[in-house]
Amino acid sequence: MPAANEVYTAITYDSRYLSPILTLSLRGGMDVESIPDSEKRSFPVDVYQGLDAYQAGELLEALGCPRPVISPMSRALVNLWDMFITSGMKMCEVNPWRISEDHRPVACDFKAVFDEANFKHRNLELELPEYPENVSEFQEEMDRWNVKSYQGQAHVSELGGSGVLPILFGGGASTIIIETLMQSGGDPMFLSDFGGNPPYDRMRGTAGICFKHKLAKAGVLLILGGKANNTRIDVTFQAIADALAEYAPRRSTELPVIVGRGGPRLVPGLLALQRCLEELGWPYTIFGHDTPITMVAQYAGQLCKYLATLPSDRKTA
Amino acid sequence: MHAKSLTDLLCRGDRVAVSNITGREAAKVTEISQRYAANIVGGWALGRGGGEIPLEQSTLPVFSDYADLLEHLPPEGRPNKIIIYSPPEAVYGEVKNVVKAASGSVQTIFIITEHVSIEVSAKIHKLCSSEQIDVIGGNTLGVINVADHVRIGAVGGDAPEETFHPGSATIISNSGNMVNTIASYLYGAGFGTRFGISTGKDQLILTPLRDLLELALHDEFTQVIVLYVEPGGLYEQMAVQWMQEVGFPKPIVVYVGGTIADDRHLSLGHAGAVVEGAGTSARDKMAIFDAYLGVPPFTPGMTFPPDCRPNRGLRVQALHDLPEAVRVLYDVLERERDYRHYSPLRLNPWLKNMGKLGTRLPPALVLGEGTIPSPYKEQIEQFHRTQFGRMTARREMRNASHASSNDGATPRIYGRSALHLMETRSFGHALVLSWTGHPPAKPFEADLVEKTLIAALSNGPGTISAQAAKLSASAGNSPHTAMIATLAAIGDVHGGNGREAVALMIDSFANSALVDPYDASCKDLVAQKAHDLTADLLRRKRAAAEQDVAFQRVPCLGHPVYRNDEVNYDPREQVLTRFLESISVYHAFFDFYHQLAFAMRHAGVTRNVLAVNVDAAIACVWLGVCWPLLCAKRLSVERAKNIAIAAFALARAAGGAGEYFDHADFGQPMDMRIPVSECVALSPDLPDDE
Incomplete structure (x- = not known):
């Protein structure tokens, strides 16, 4: 549509103000990062009181918005805020608004991200468009399993590797471990975070999904977390051992297993896993929490890298 | 604020x-x-x-x-x-x-x-x-x-x-x-x-x-x-x-x-x-x-x-x-650390078994022995001390077996060729392998096992397991049905007490110095254990009397047939004892049961010298076979207990078949039925409308 002006707007939550902010620029159609600071304005919005037309108008005026556009654009921004806050979004961006010759703003491209933790967006009963995503069956099954309960994490992100199968605990630890595996040649299959003290059934199911999809082709199984605060090691490791026993027959060869963990009821947990690995006859090394997770991950990565260089008939006993 | x-x-x-x-x-x-x-x-x-x-x-x-x-x-x-x-x-x-x-x-x-x-x-x-x-x-x-x-x-x-x-x-x-x-x-x-x-x-x-x-x-x-x-x-x-x-x-x-x-x-x-x-x-x-x-x-x-x-x-x-x-x-910054100790972070494996893979790794990937810090070291040791026998991990068993395999050419028992066993070994040897997963550690164990099978075959037609086979024959069943009837008539008080006997002996000797049950140097330990158990029994008996509750008896001591003499023996147990003497083998569990019988009389736990019955003998023989495996955590306690009753059941089922063949040849159909005239009604007849 023909337009004399374009406007960029976004509403997001901002870590500097710990509140929503409205960002505005008259340089619509551009990536916000590439708009110079002098040509954009951000304004924290009171999350209780919301955005009013007066505030929006002031902001537009400060940017040098043509006067006839200020009033209709302000009203559009108030509507945008109302939509944002009533539908449980954590970000919405209109880029650009095009302003018609009769000063009517038209949102020409719109992007929003709903906050999964906010129930409001579920009330809308929107049929969201399905974007063509290359999501694996594994990722899909784990995502479905993850949302079934809020007890314990069941978070994975596919990495496409073919080396280490990582069963990891802790949001921070899992990030560091995957980084270390990548640096040491471990070629991790996915990123995982299974902390949050999952009960037995939850952990059994989570481990089962990992093993069902990934065990057959893994180079090394790595079960690793820091020193847990509340996750019970006996419960989680027994669940992993039981899932492993179920899916181990899917492998034609033994799989080296590297373990590192600390936390409540550690010894019964480590011994349960050891028992399972002895039964399977798989080679294993188990570390306690006195060995840093990064060293364990480095060792697992190097082991996996070395095994990948062996001919397939020499990888096992 | x-x-x-x-x-x-x-x-x-x-x-x-x-x-x-x-x-x-x-x-x-x-x-x-x-x-x-x-x-x-x-x-x-x-x-x-x-x-x-x-x-x-x-x-x-x-x-x-x-x-x-x-x-x-x-x-x-x-x-x-x-x-x-x-x-x-x-x-x-x-x-x-x-x-x-x-x-x-x-x-x-x-x-x-x-x-x-x-x-x-x-x-x-x-x-x-x-x-x-x-x-x-x-x-x-x-x-x-x-x-x-x-x-x-x-x-x-x-x-x-x-x-x-x-x-x-x-x-x-x-x-x-x-x-x-x-x-x-x-x-x-x-x-x-x-x-x-x-x-x-x-x-x-x-x-x-x-x-x-x-x-x-x-x-x-x-x-x-x-x-x-x-x-x-x-x-x-x-x-x-x-x-x-x-x-x-x-x-x-x-x-x-x-x-x-x-x-x-x-x-x-x-x-x-x-x-x-x-x-x-x-x-x-x-x-x-x-x-x-x-x-x-x-x-x-x-x-x-x-x-x-x-x-x-x-x-x-x-x-x-x-x-x-x-x-x-x-x-x-020239500041003091909070504590004097310093242990650099390193790869410190607590538990490891890299198997054959470990021998093929390059030196950089070979880890030395680790040190498990306190209190985890003590916890693991405590677990191993108190945990007797093998702890097994559950797995999918529908189509999997450790006990047997068959590749289409060679049937195997725990990986060993059944054909080779047939050619070179006895039934006793194969049975030990099949039930424990390991061949007998001593040559005489297979003989002992076979002797217990003979001992348990039969103890006369009046035993309830033999009666069950005869009832089944009398009803016109097939021999395998009669064997099932025999097995169904075995229970805790007939034949099944061996399980309790094994449990009793495991309780007494688990995690003790006894590792080789045929080592005569353990005699003092055995005597001490019999003495300790007797003292405990006496205390429990007195406590039970004070509270007027039943005293739980020691399993496999006493027998309804062999009970009237000053010193009582089950003759089948005696055959086994004499066999061990003849080959100069000390047997800690036989010794334990004998000493227990005498000590109980001596301490006043019982007024009789109780016979060590055949269930105890079977339990002793099989626990002797299982003991080194239990100590090495290669066999579960549960399996060791169950083997005792399985041994009796195996032999007695064969004995039941013997009763069946005899009864089927010579008996009359329905001859085990008790005539109405001999049956006693203990409830009075009541009118239909009540």
Whole structure:
């Protein structure tokens, strides 16, 4: 549509103000990062009181918005805020608004991200468009399993590797471990975070999904977390051992297993896993929490890298 | 009133109230926190008002809501710290209620709950800021003040004192687990913890790094601040800007994780660990810290010339370099470490069995033997001491078997060719292999086993198992049905007592010095065990008499047939004993049962010398076979117990077939039926309408 002006707007939550902010620029159609600071304005919005037309108008005026556009654009921004806050979004961006010759703003491209933790967006009963995503069956099954309960994490992100199968605990630890595996040649299959003290059934199911999809082709199984605060090691490791026993027959060869963990009821947990690995006859090394997770991950990565260089008939006993 | 120093966040004397205190997580953490800190005054949970949380030596009251809690607690016992464990949907309501009812008495709210929406987080921030209440979280693990021995939340897990020792390092971490993990690493290098703070890593961190650093600045005991940082948010940028402005005097040691999310669209474990623009990626944060610190990133072995001292601190590139960096920093700054000990971090395997793979690894990947630290070493030893026999792991067994295999050419029993067994071994040998998974360790064991099978074949037509076979024959059944009838007539008091005998002997000898049951040097031990058991039996018998309850008898002693002489023997047991004597083999379990029978008479547990019956003999023979395997944890206790009854059942089923053949040839159909005239009606006849 023909337009004399374009406007960029976004509403997001901002870590500097710990509140929503409205960002505005008259340089619509551009990536916000590439708009110079002098040509954009951000304004924290009171999350209780919301955005009013007066505030929006002031902001537009400060940017040098043509006067006839200020009033209709302000009203559009108030509507945008109302939509944002009533539908449980954590970000919405209109880029650009095009302003018609009769000063009517038209949102020409719109992007929003709903906050999964906010129930409001579920009330809308929107049929969201399905974007063509290359999501694996594994990722899909784990995502479905993850949302079934809020007890314990069941978070994975596919990495496409073919080396280490990582069963990891802790949001921070899992990030560091995957980084270390990548640096040491471990070629991790996915990123995982299974902390949050999952009960037995939850952990059994989570481990089962990992093993069902990934065990057959893994180079090394790595079960690793820091020193847990509340996750019970006996419960989680027994669940992993039981899932492993179920899916181990899917492998034609033994799989080296590297373990590192600390936390409540550690010894019964480590011994349960050891028992399972002895039964399977798989080679294993188990570390306690006195060995840093990064060293364990480095060792697992190097082991996996070395095994990948062996001919397939020499990888096992 | 907002906190001015770290101790304002948490110190001894604070009174904590817990929301949703009866929840799975909250109840467990409350119990441990109360043991560690004793700072919880109570909690509330919807619909659970009036209840109690049981603790080791006391209870904590549960109220229906926060207002109810305030109403019932005395003014001096009302909480100044609140910890929120409610489900995500309830968090906002809980915080609003606290703010509304607290009227200035609450200083800090800790939100443990994960998956709180960002809108609610922003509202809580706004609401609490206006009331001068600090909020830690959401999704914080909590805070620990080590010197004061108090914590809020689950920092330190079940045993906070194991990880957290008083010291000079304050840990501020985006990851709850890393608070614990880093404190553990630091202690190994001689540094204790002052405060451990889990900030939470939701998109909005309601007490940002800048504010926490300001509190640490005003804490006189914090000498160094260790930071664990993830991508997402501009918290570090703001903190560094502020540190530069005020000339922050305390050194920091920082580790930034999450570079994997810089180059790809990847969802990390924490909701707020998301790259969302300039300054929020891991690499951006590294650059921000490097610019502030003014020294290159730390690597072990690094030295610092006098004009380039790391006065502002260091950034490490590997998590395991954190303690070394803190140590270097203290040396450079000429500060004393908190503790004298120093154990460098290393690969220290606790348990390992790399099997054949271990022999083929290059030297760099071969690990030496590790050292399991206390108390885990003792716990593992204790487990092995008290755990007798093999602990098995469950697995899918539908189409799998250890006991047998057949590749189409060779049937195998536990991997050994059945054909070879047929050609070279006895039935006794094969049976030991089939039931224990291992061939007999001594040649005479197969003979002993076969002799027990003969002994158990039959004990006359009057035994109830033989009667069962005859009844089945009389009814016109096939031989295998009669064998099943025989088996169905074996129970705890007929044939099955061997299981109890094995259990009794395992209880007496498990984890003792007895490893080889055929070693005659164990005689003294056996005598002592028989004596100990007798003394215990006597005590139990007297206690049972005092309480007028039945005394639980020793299994497999006495027999209804062999009981009338001064010294009684089951002749079948005697054959086995004589056989052992003839080959000069001592048998600890036979000896034990004989000594037990005599000792019981001598001590007055019984007036008779009881015969060691055939069930005991079978139990002794098979336990002798199983014992070395049990000691080596290669056989489960459950299997050893069950083998005793299986041995009797196997032989007696064959004996039942013998009774069947005899009865089927010579008996009349239905001849086991008892005529009506011989049956006794014990109930009176009653009219139909009653």
